[in-house]
Amino acid sequence: KAGVTQTPRYLIKTRGQQVTLSCSPISGHRSVSWYQQTPGQGLQFLFEYFSETQRNKGNFPGRFSGRQFSNSRSEMNVSTLELGDSALYLCASSTWGNYGYTFGSGTRLTVV
């Protein structure tokens, strides 16, 4: 069974640019969540999607947005990148029922 697939694995962007990250969940998983991980803040919740609907949103500025498609694949977008957006972005999928997440390998974003 394929795991959670995130693309790309690494990205280097310049301040002010925008970026789109992609996540394909485990087949059959309809819930997708996104987290930002930094050494200082740990894992910070960004969004949760279920059946194309955003169920939860974390305390991030409006520059961070996301969506989920009918096949459960999800994307997140960060506009007007800032240096502080440099982080590991993790996507996680789960089957409904609160059994915990399976994480993807993450996208390492560096903003220069």
Added chain:
Amino acid sequence: QKEVEQNSGPLSVPEGAIASLNCTYSDRGSQSFFWYRQYSGKSPELIMFIYSNGDKEDGRFTAQLNKASQYVSLLIRDSQPSDSATYLCAVNAQGGSEKLVFGKGTKLTVNP
């Protein structure tokens, strides 16, 4: 603000010893509790979840939950160098959502 607190460590134990990792949470209504292991440069991996007060054992791992004290722990028996990683405690405090709130993790080193 719902919080999950862990000692950042590092926690160092000799090979074969018992490693004890602790976590407290602020939301008394929390329902589900998870332990993730994260190796350096890798994404978090689910190792245990517990819903009810008491102990839950899985191989060398035992999760303990005390809802009255708002306390979750993870015991690793017969610790191995391969257990060296950061251990993340996560709490689901919101019904109808898969959202997890993570602690910042405890770094464990098992010395041969």
